Amino acid sequence: MSKNRVSRRQFLSYTLMGTGGFMASAMLMPMVRFAVDPVLQKNEGGSFIPTSQKVDELTSEPVRVDYTIKDRKDGWYESDESNTAWVYKDGDTVIALSPVCKHLGCTVNWGGDKEHPEQFFCPCHQGRYMKNGDNVKGTPPIGPLDEYEVKVENGLVYLGTTKANTLV
Ligand code: FES
Numbered sequence: 001m002s003k004n005r006v007s008r009r010q011f012l013s014y015t016l017m018g019t020g021g022f023m024a025s026a027m028l029m030p031m032v033r034f035a036v037d038p039v040l041q042k043n044e045g046g047s048f049i050p051t052s053q054k055v056d057e058l059t060s061e062p063v064r065v066d067y068t069i070k071d072r073k074d075g076w077y078e079s080d081e082s083n084t085a086w087v088y089k090d091g092d093t094v095i096a097l098s099p100v101c102k103h104l105g106c107t108v109n110w111g112g113d114k115e116h117p118e119q120f121f122c123p124c125h126q127g128r129y130m131k132n133g134d135n136v137k138g139t140p141p142i143g144p145l146d147e148y149e150v151k152v153e154n155g156l157v158y159l160g161t162t163k164a165n166t167l168v
Pocket of ligand 1: 102103106125
């Protein structure tokens, strides 16, 4: 009999240790990833996404710009995410506002209320905002629309993350 031969007891304990280790790592990996993810998302948040909106075609009238963030990570899932912004020019500055209502998160439209054609309108509870995103007092929203980080490259509008409105 060889000295290196593994006893039944040793074999069993190695096998159990291996299986236990594998199961522990399987449970720990998502936790580690969960803990690290906010850091990763922060890095991703710094990048700008190109849209098909040409800066030359913008006027002082807000237009809806739809764009897609490829392979967006949401928890453990990765998928393309569709987004929208209301974009216009104020002089030479390109302004992009989030369409997410500050009341309960519905989507606002430009000129959606016939009586206030020069304002953003939220159809859910008749919330209204001025063109710079300022919420009209006396309507449900409790704050101004968020603003996108904007960059212009090769004549196109690029959008970054949203930030608190700086125009109001
Ligand atoms: S969700 Fe927009 S007004 Fe209520």
